[in-house]
Amino acid sequence: MGKWQRRACRPFAARLRKHLPKTILAWQIPRSYKRLRRNRCRDARLPLAPESQGLGTCECSGQCEMGSCLNAIMLVECGSKTCNFGGNAALCRNRQFVEAQAGKREHLIEVFWTGATKGYGLRTLVHIAKGQLVAEYMGEIALQSRISDWRYVMSLPQGLAIDASKAGGPARFINHSCEPNCVAQRWLVMGRWRVGIFAAREIPPSEEVTFSYTNGRGGSGQRVDPCRCGSALCTGRIGQPPRKSRSAREPGTEGTEVKAVARELLNDVCMDAKADAAETIHCDVLAVPDEDTEDETEMLSSLALSAQKTFLEQSDQSMHGAQCTEFCHSFYGSPPAWQHSPQQAKQLLEQQRIPGRTALEEGARLGIYLPSQLKIAYSEAQLLKQ
Numbered sequence: 166m167g168k169w170q171r172r173a174c175r176p177f178a179a180r181l182r183k184h185l186p187k188t189i190l191a192w193q194i195p196r197s198y199k200r201l202r203r204n205r206c207r208d209a210r211l212p213l214a215p216e217s218q219g220l221g222t223c224e225c226s227g228q229c230e231m232g233s234c235l236n237a238i239m240l241v242e243c244g245s246k247t248c249n250f251g252g253n254a255a256l257c258r259n260r261q262f263v264e265a266q267a268g269k270r271e272h273l274i275e276v277f278w279t280g281a282t283k284g285y286g287l288r289t290l291v292h293i294a295k296g297q298l299v300a301e302y303m304g305e306i307a308l309q310s311r312i313s314d315w316r317y318v319m320s321l322p323q324g325l326a327i328d329a330s331k332a333g334g335p336a337r338f339i340n341h342s343c344e345p346n347c348v349a350q351r352w353l354v355m356g357r358w359r360v361g362i363f364a365a366r367e368i369p370p371s372e373e374v375t376f377s378y379t380n381g382r383g384g385s386g387q388r389v390d391p392c393r394c395g396s397a398l399c400t401g402r403i404g405q406p407p408r409k410s411r412s413a414r415e416p417g418t419e420g421t422e423v424k425a426v427a428r429e430l431l432n433d434v435c436m437d438a439k440a441d442a443a444e445t446i447h448c449d450v451l452a453v454p455d456e457d458t459e460d461e462t463e464m465l466s467s468l469a470l471s472a473q474k475t476f477l478e479q480s481d482q483s484m485h486g487a488q489c490t491e492f493c494h495s496f497y498g499s500p501p502a503w504q505h506s507p508q509q510a511k512q513l514l515e516q517q518r519i520p521g522r523t524a525l526e527e528g529a530r531l532g533i534y535l536p537s538q539l540k541i542a543y544s545e546a547q548l549l550k551q
């Protein structure tokens with residue numbers, strides 16, 4: 166066979182590839198996937214979440230608002246039996262998943278080509294308010310043990326996951342950022358877990374929608390890709406918890422810096438613990454080896470939790486209701502040994518709207534994260550530095 170005949174036999178794509186630069190090109194990423202309107206079962210049925218047992222109705226008056234509805238605060242979407250208004254669309258705003266499913270949120274976002282390094286992404290088309298559901302993370306309900314490619318996967322409890330690699334919604338295109346504008350949260354909708362990508366701050370039109378893959382992704386065999394998010398806080402690897410650089414340290418600023426680091430860590434671990442306990446997505450952050458901060462993270466994690474426990478113990482211990490116990494249980498991840506009044510639980514819940522740094526800072530300002538514990542965290546961090 167002559168040279169020209171051999172060339173003609175070589176597949177066209179192989180010949181073309183030889184002349185292309187070694188970056189991701191639009192056609193190399195399968196943009197095609199089966200568009201779903203709701204999660205569908207592959208290996209398993211999404212079970213009724215145990216947390217849905219015994220949920221009462223919210224106590225909203227006037228109308229259900231996302232910031233004050235007890236259900237919304239506990240990441241539960243109002244349904245006909247759990248809403249004071251029977252889930253009436255005119256009076257209840259806590260119906261974002263149902264609305265999204267009905268296609269009422271599709272005008273908010275679009276898939277776009279970000280560039281050769283990250284491939285496709287998702288961006289806003291309109292202004293999005295903080296706390297708004299940007300898109301639901303939909304896909305096939307699969308057993309985590311059967312997942313080989315974790316790129317398009319969101320973990321769920323009970324060894325399950327939402328796999329959007331072959332079928333899902335536009336949220337599958339959301340890229341990772343070490344300084345994200347959204348947060349992934351696991352909600353209870355009609356007794357089943359669903360994952361939503363919520364705005365963690367106001368997002369102007371045309372901004373890329375991102376969340377941190379440390380929040381919700383899982384899988385021990387997960388590949389660690391280099392991160393190209395471009396943020397100043399970038400860790401360099403996708404799915405690593407963001408941390409502050411400690412290199413450029415000016416003399417005389419150590420105290421402030423250690424304090425900042427302690428606060429940062431405390432906030433991070435609180436956020437993780439809370440993200441976990443407040444029934445958002447299972448978060449693998451503490452399981453990820455994080456070089457020198459690993460010990461500090463563990464230590465501060467227990468400090469943060471004990472700070473909250475002390476706070477609750479010292480507070481009003483009069484009576485408690487099912488909702489309060491439910492809250493403590495979901496918040497701390499184990500049956501609470503301390504109790505407080507439903508009013509206080511409600512107050513606390515109101516202050517914990519979106520698990521995230523802003524909410525935590527607000528919590529710190531309001532005294533939920535005791536300043537004394539922050540001081541301890543600070544001195545412990547200082548000791549670690551010596």
Ligand SMILES: C[S@@+](CC[C@H](N)C(=O)[O-])C[C@H]1O[C@@H](n2cnc3c(N)ncnc32)[C@H](O)[C@@H]1O
Pocket residue numbers: 194282283284285286316317318337338339340341342390391392393394403
């Ligand atoms: C869920 S997909 C996101 C959509 C993907 N960009 C696409 O075009 O299909 C996750 C993959 O996107 C890429 N990616 C996401 N965030 C990235 C980032 N910050 N830097 C580099 N690549 C990123 C990685 O290849 C990652 O495995």
